[in-house]
Amino acid sequence: MTDSNPRVLYTGDNEGPAVMRLQTLIDNFNASGGWQYRHNEEDMRHELDSRGYYSGLHDNGHYLALNLDKFDLQPGPELYDKPGAVARELGGTPIPVPETPAKGRSAFFAWFDETNANAAKTAAGAFMRDAGYTIAHTGGGCLAWEKKADTAPHWSVWICDEGNGLGIEELGEAFQTAAGFMCQLCHDESGEFITGPDSTIGECMSWATRALADVDAMRIETVLANLAEHNGAILNWQVSGDLADAYRQALAAGAIKMESDCYVHPLASRVSDSAWEMPEACTNHRDNGRGICCDCGAVL
Numbered sequence: 001m002t003d004s005n006p007r008v009l010y011t012g013d014n015e016g017p018a019v020m021r022l023q024t025l026i027d028n029f030n031a032s033g034g035w036q037y038r039h040n041e042e043d044m045r046h047e048l049d050s051r052g053y054y055s056g057l058h059d060n061g062h063y064l065a066l067n068l069d070k071f072d073l074q075p076g077p078e079l080y081d082k083p084g085a086v087a088r089e090l091g092g093t094p095i096p097v098p099e100t101p102a103k104g105r106s107a108f109f110a111w112f113d114e115t116n117a118n119a120a121k122t123a124a125g126a127f128m129r130d131a132g133y134t135i136a137h138t139g140g141g142c143l144a145w146e147k148k149a150d151t152a153p154h155w156s157v158w159i160c161d162e163g164n165g166l167g168i169e170e171l172g173e174a175f176q177t178a179a180g181f182m183c184q185l186c187h188d189e190s191g192e193f194i195t196g197p198d199s200t201i202g203e204c205m206s207w208a209t210r211a212l213a214d215v216d217a218m219r220i221e222t223v224l225a226n227l228a229e230h231n232g233a234i235l236n237w238q239v240s241g242d243l244a245d246a247y248r249q250a251l252a253a254g255a256i257k258m259e260s261d262c263y264v265h266p267l268a269s270r271v272s273d274s275a276w277e278m279p280e281a282c283t284n285h286r287d288n289g290r291g292i293c294c295d296c297g298a299v300l
Contacts, residue, residue, distance in 0.1 A: 004049060006069035007090060013061025013106035019075050020087040022048065025065060034058050037137070038188045057137070061106030112137060124168045124175040131205060133159070135166065147208060152215040154190075157208035159183040159201065167201070176201055185211045185218060192245055194222045219246040220255045224265060227256065232268025233276035236261045
């Protein structure tokens with residue numbers, strides 16, 4: 001992670017604009033709980049260094065940070081004259097009295113509050129609430145039903161309709177019967193995600209219950225299914241960054257093996273220096289209890 005400390009312009013729905021050193025902004029976020037909705041210091045530093053800007057969302061609304069040094073920009077005179085708008089060590093005017101906190105909710109959270117209130121009035125909303133789900137904003141105006149894991153920090157399941165919404169208006173009375181939902185098991189810091197079935201809300205919730213009950217087992221089963229679909233082996237560098245930790249976990253648990261630079265399914269056999277294959281498909285699959293055949297590794 002870079003340790004550069006450029007001047008940044010920070011502004012948001014209910015904040016700024018303000019100019020300060022990046023480290024000051026990070027210290028403010030650390031002190032106020034500003035790292036929310038999967039945003040973090042490492043991503044902010046990387047994006048400001050590489051692209052020159054970083055945008056995000058926290059409880060006070062959307063925000064934007066701009067690397068002034070990267071673009072060789074200078075704040076306008078009016079910012080230097082406004083108390084607190086430019087950090088004192090950068091030549092700004094100090095705040096003579098304590099700053100008054102911003103009042104009210106941003107337009108985004110007014111919409112999000114209304115969405116929650118309207119959902120709670122529907123039969124579908126009551127059904128999902130009773131099952132332990134809340135509404136999550138997943139970015140870009142998209143919404144999902146969310147349930148967090150009790151024993152695995154940072155893991156949660158998202159369920160949404162095919163339009164990345166809640167499915168209340170789109171499916172109406174068919175909410176509990178239509179095959180119009182998809183689900184994911186997500187980690188809110190690493191970005192790792194595991195895709196579940198595209199099915200009815202009931203099937204998605206059943207998958208979510210299994211996934212949240214044993215996240216590690218679900219990650220290993222996902223790795224085994226992925227290897228089986230790649231004829232039993234996959235090169236280390238071909239593993240998606242989102243699943244790299246899951247592969248390392250499966251290897252450490254002895255669920256898969258490493259041959260040269262390949263991750264290998266335990267049922268796979270080598271057919272050449274660079275090729276592996278899975279056993280022929282069984283005529284009578286034996287489900288291991290998680291949708292994978294014990295004998296041939298097929299995804300059932």
